[in-house]
Amino acid sequence: MAPAIDLSIVPDIVRRRIAHRPSLLKIIDNIGWLFLDKVLRMGVGLLVGVWIARYLGPEQFGLLSYTTAFVGLFGAVAGLGLQGIVVRDIVREPAGRGVTIGTTAALQFAGGTLAYGLILLVIFWLRPEDRLAQTLVAILGSMMLFKVSEAAAYWFESQVLSKYTVMVQNATFLAFAVVKVVLILLDAPLVLFAWAVMGEALVGAALLLWVFGLYGFPLVELRASASRARAMLEASWPLLLSGVAITVYMKVDQIMLGQMIGDTEVGVYSAATRVSEVWYFVPMAVMASVLPAILESRMANEAQYYRRLQSLFDIMVWLSVCVAVPMTFLSTAVVTLLFGSDYAAAGEVLAVHIWAAIFVFLGVASSNWYLAENRQVLSLQRAVLGMLANIALNLFLIPSYGALGAAWATVLSYATAAFFADLLQRETRRIFAMKVASFNIVGVTARMTRSRW
Numbered sequence: 001m002a003p004a005i006d007l008s009i010v011p012d013i014v015r016r017r018i019a020h021r022p023s024l025l026k027i028i029d030n031i032g033w034l035f036l037d038k039v040l041r042m043g044v045g046l047l048v049g050v051w052i053a054r055y056l057g058p059e060q061f062g063l064l065s066y067t068t069a070f071v072g073l074f075g076a077v078a079g080l081g082l083q084g085i086v087v088r089d090i091v092r093e094p095a096g097r098g099v100t101i102g103t104t105a106a107l108q109f110a111g112g113t114l115a116y117g118l119i120l121l122v123i124f125w126l127r128p129e130d131r132l133a134q135t136l137v138a139i140l141g142s143m144m145l146f147k148v149s150e151a152a153a154y155w156f157e158s159q160v161l162s163k164y165t166v167m168v169q170n171a172t173f174l175a176f177a178v179v180k181v182v183l184i185l186l187d188a189p190l191v192l193f194a195w196a197v198m199g200e201a202l203v204g205a206a207l208l209l210w211v212f213g214l215y216g217f218p219l220v221e222l223r224a225s226a227s228r229a230r231a232m233l234e235a236s237w238p239l240l241l242s243g244v245a246i247t248v249y250m251k252v253d254q255i256m257l258g259q260m261i262g263d264t265e266v267g268v269y270s271a272a273t274r275v276s277e278v279w280y281f282v283p284m285a286v287m288a289s290v291l292p293a294i295l296e297s298r299m300a301n302e303a304q305y306y307r308r309l310q311s312l313f314d315i316m317v318w319l320s321v322c323v324a325v326p327m328t329f330l331s332t333a334v335v336t337l338l339f340g341s342d343y344a345a346a347g348e349v350l351a352v353h354i355w356a357a358i359f360v361f362l363g364v365a366s367s368n369w370y371l372a373e374n375r376q377v378l379s380l381q382r383a384v385l386g387m388l389a390n391i392a393l394n395l396f397l398i399p400s401y402g403a404l405g406a407a408w409a410t411v412l413s414y415a416t417a418a419f420f421a422d423l424l425q426r427e428t429r430r431i432f433a434m435k436v437a438s439f440n441i442v443g444v445t446a447r448m449t450r451s452r453w
Helices: 014-017 024-074 075-079 083-092 096-128 130-156 163-185 190-215 225-262 263-300 302-339 346-353 356-372 375-423 426-437 441-450
Strands: none
Touching: 024 096, 024 130, 024 163, 024 190, 024 302, 024 375, 075 096, 075 130, 075 225, 075 263, 083 130, 083 225, 083 346, 083 356, 096 130, 096 225, 130 163, 163 190, 225 263, 225 302, 225 346, 225 375, 263 302, 263 346, 263 356, 302 356, 302 426, 302 441, 346 375, 356 375, 356 426, 375 426, 426 441
């Protein structure tokens, strides 16, 4: 399939460099679709999310954020760490796509069912008297059962054809954004917003499977294999545990705030993180598009492989810095403008939390190396270290500083997991040196000038 980029709108100097490089064109096209998806979600999602936050107020918005984060803790269990493994295996063995995708779908359904059971057990243990929280978690947790559709998304990612996933997700997202606005106008209770979130996931999953049937490959090729499932789980279990650890240290701050301080504090903190984390789509979109090329270069040319990794680190660092610096100075004004004076305390939280972006961007980029080198256990160790650091820091900082303490705990634990942990392991010290080099703007400029992807 020819790239969909219209080169006539590209400056001459750039067009000359990329016109005869189809693999780069395909990557850029894929990134464009993913950015379109996330920018739309960032704009419309932030607008609707802000409206919901204003409508519900800090306490109810805090409870909705708490239950959403709680359910999110179990998302890694449902995913079973399969995403990178599936993409890698399809790139390496295209002929086995039917077994790979069919087995993935079966495993995802089993993982989603297990995750939903765990969700219900834990929420009844944590909040035995809070019927509203239990109801919200039961509704939102049912989304784990729809994880089976992610097998289709992995296929499109492996083919660098994320536009199909984007189309489905955006159509569903926009439709349910309208539903949420209608709920606000109708003065709907909190529980209906949870139903809307669940409905969006259900419809999105059904549409993605339908689109896969149209633009993927014949469904008759799909079949599950017990031996293939064992092989995939043997390869993915470190990624599963790593995903659990990562999810915990990305979500546990809101859970601990809710348990130790209260839902109102979660609401204030969530207002800040809504603005801070809206940028996290950038590294995910870039990685989803460049991963196949990095995996291919690993097998063909080691020098090119490390050049591509270094370029990726350079881009990630300076994209995140360009976001963090202005947001530090504008945080209070941005939060007050968006969420209103009830959330003014979120300004100082945002000014701190936004700096976690540097380490999030670097962590996503370096995950390419762990996957390409088949060093999932090292990735797991790094994630567990970050999780333990985050829990310990939250226990120490939240009682005295509340949401601001949780923000500092997030930044420090992300730095531990995505940056300093690489220094501790002999196998990753080269990656640590590459990350350090990415902070040198002079070196970055020189590399970008002579770089050829």
